[in-house]
Amino acid sequence: MSVSTKPPLSPNSPPDSGKTPLGQQWLGPVALLGPAGLWLVVLLVLPTLVIFEISLVPDIVPGMKVIPSGLDNYLLAFDPLYIKVIFRSLFFALGTTALCLLLGFPVAYWIAILAPSRWRNLLLMGFVLPLWTSSLLRAYAWVTILRPTGVLNTVLGSIGLPGLELIDRPSAVLIGMSYDFLPYMVLILYSSLEKLDRQLLEASADLGATPLETFWKITVPQTAPGIAAGSLLVFISSLGDFVDPELLGGTSSGTVARLIYNQFLGQSPNWGFGSALSTILILVVSVSIALLLKYGDRDTQP
Amino acid sequence: MPPTQLHFDRPNLSRRRFLQGTAAVLSGLALSGCGWTLADVRTTVKTAADVLYIYTWAGYTDRDLLDRFTAETGIRAIADVFSSNEEMLAKLQAGAGGAYSIIYPSDYMVIKMRDRNLLTELDRSKIVGLDRLYDRFQNPEYDPGDRYSVPLSWGxxxxxxxxxxxxxxxxxxxxxxxxxxxxxxxxxxxxxxxxxxxxxxxxxxxxxxxxxxxxxxxxxxxxxxxxxxxxxxxxxxxxxxxxxxxxxxxxxxxxxxxxxxxxxxxxxxxxxxxxxxLWMDTLVIPASAPNPDAAYAWINFMLQPEVAAEICQRLSFATPNEAAFELLPSEVQNNVTLFPPNPxxxxxxxxxxxxxxxxxxxxxxxxxxxxx
Known part of the structure; x- marks a missing residue:
């Protein structure tokens, strides 16, 4: 899923030694790609195909024969009620992505460009540290912070400010999810900003560009692949999250992830419909990856 | 795949806690019956005669209870936990529940499991102490005559x-x-x-x-x-x-x-x-139980008034066992949360x-x- 700026190597480029026997030529790639390839096929591609097959069986319950017969389950998903749920998930995911980008870019920029280099690893480590705890615990921590008599309102009260009612609303979901996924964004942006050609920044300043112009015309285009990759990772991860909406979102927090959960583990399970929803989600994610790969690359072409 | 052993250091876990179990179950939702019947239930493992795998709610067993059972019967008991009836059923149907000889479904789930032929009809001659339950629990609506399930705790x-x-x-x-x-x-x-x-x-x-x-x-x-x-x-x-x-x-x-x-x-x-x-959690023996004898031993163990009274206090759930209720100290007997007044x-x-x-x-x- 890497967003590369380099033109792909020509497949016809001649090998360094044209005399290697065919077997040896294949041995390397097979040994290197084999284990991961097998892992992908057995644990990702095959299960996805199985999900797709089940999604074609209407009203299937465990114990029934899997005989694909039509798209009924997909038509069910176009019910306005479920469309609403899918849109809510998209709203949470896009909002989280935007927040992570807004919050993550300055941090990554500071760590990569401005902070003393001997601190960098420590600072990055600090940012990844929250990932060492379970996301469930982090969601509960936000409950403790945001509840009416929680940490946030205690602090606000002690400096004479009015309290905030954030919990049980979409705002709390966005706060919790941005916190969850910010480290990914920072890590990816950091690795992208680290490679920033600083001579270009200096040249831009020498030629009379304001810092803002330099930022928009030099820094952003050069880090576009990092921005695209980071946003994509955050978007996909947050699309599947249901812990934060469930614990922080109040009464109207149904997400598509929870809807799928209910089709398998709820009181009226419908594995076929659940599989159809999963397939739709996989499609949405795949299409957004394809779009970002295409346009993310084009923007960076000179 | 034998279940992994869990330790119960914190009995005060919620009874129906779904979030924690989710990841575990979703990963267990592999489709087992690849002859292409969706989720075929069968015994997947051979367990030794002296090992009993139990599938129960979080907070329903603890180390002391399992150890006491082992001391009395010589059977090693290992407990796994689920957080909802549906999660338990899904795991069973996904073929990952074949190791369990004792499961703790709630009332309505007993009906569902019975209708899907997932339960063993209990052999009453092997059960001692069913008559110690209150009369109203001896012939419950969900399982007339307690033919498939033994009431364990209610609320x-x-x-x-x-x-x-x-x-x-x-x-x-x-x-x-x-x-x-x-x-x-x-x-x-x-x-x-x-x-x-x-x-x-x-x-x-x-x-x-x-x-x-x-x-x-x-x-x-x-x-x-x-x-x-x-x-x-x-x-x-x-x-x-x-x-x-x-x-x-x-x-x-x-x-x-x-x-x-x-x-x-x-x-x-x-x-x-x-x-x-009103809900009732019960003990059942699944049709796929690899070790039914150990399962009967567990049922009889849990029906002992002393054991039922002890876990009623330690794990805080209401016992349907009249003999056990009489052993409880009066402050527990008068706890209206556990034992609400009849009207x-x-x-x-x-x-x-x-x-x-x-x-x-x-x-x-x-x-x-x-x-x-």
């Missing part, structure tokens, strides 16, 4: 509230509607369609188990009225929030209330006057499975409620 669904804030205290479900403004964003209801819609049905004079779509719709509309004032639909996180005083009232299971009340003296539990749901119980009913068509009506209104 109710009701309201836990902060008695310092709510004066006069709530007596019935309609209190929530009447005091909507005062309770604004300070109340939670269970995240469970049958329980929550059912409570409203009961309040409106219908049965928890009504199949009438009109009645279900009325209950939905009533809930919609209350929705702006509800903080969230939540079966778990209410615990810490009501202890700290951020919530004033929460709909919950009596067993959970009983665990939470010692942490804040102002909290009380009430069984609503118009009635509520309120008379209006209560058990949830029974309503069939796919009706359940999906409930589910649909629930999705509308939680997604609108």
């Amino acid at each position: 109710t669904t009701g309201l836990i509230y902060n008695s310092k804030v709510l004066d006069p205290p709530p007596k019935d479900w309609d209190y929530l509607w009447e005091n909507q403004e005062a309770l604004y964003k300070r109340m939670t209801l269970l995240n469970d369609p049958r329980e929550t819609i059912g409570a409203v049905l009961r309040m409106l004079g219908y049965s928890y188990n009504t199949k009438d779509p009109k009645a279900i719709e009325r209950a939905y509309e009533k809930l919609l009225e209350l929705k702006p004032a509800i903080a969230s639909f939540d079966s778990d996180a209410w615990r810490s929030r009501i202890i700290t005083g951020d919530l004033t009232v929460a709909m919950c299971y009596s067993s959970d209330a009983n665990e939470v009340i010692p942490e804040n003296e102002d909290l009380r539990y009430v069984l609503p006057k118009s009635g509520s749901s 309120a119980l008379q209006n209560s009913e058990s949830l029974i499975p309503l069939g796919e068509n009706v359940t999906s009506i409930y589910d649909r209104y629930w999705t509308r409620l939680t997604s609108g």
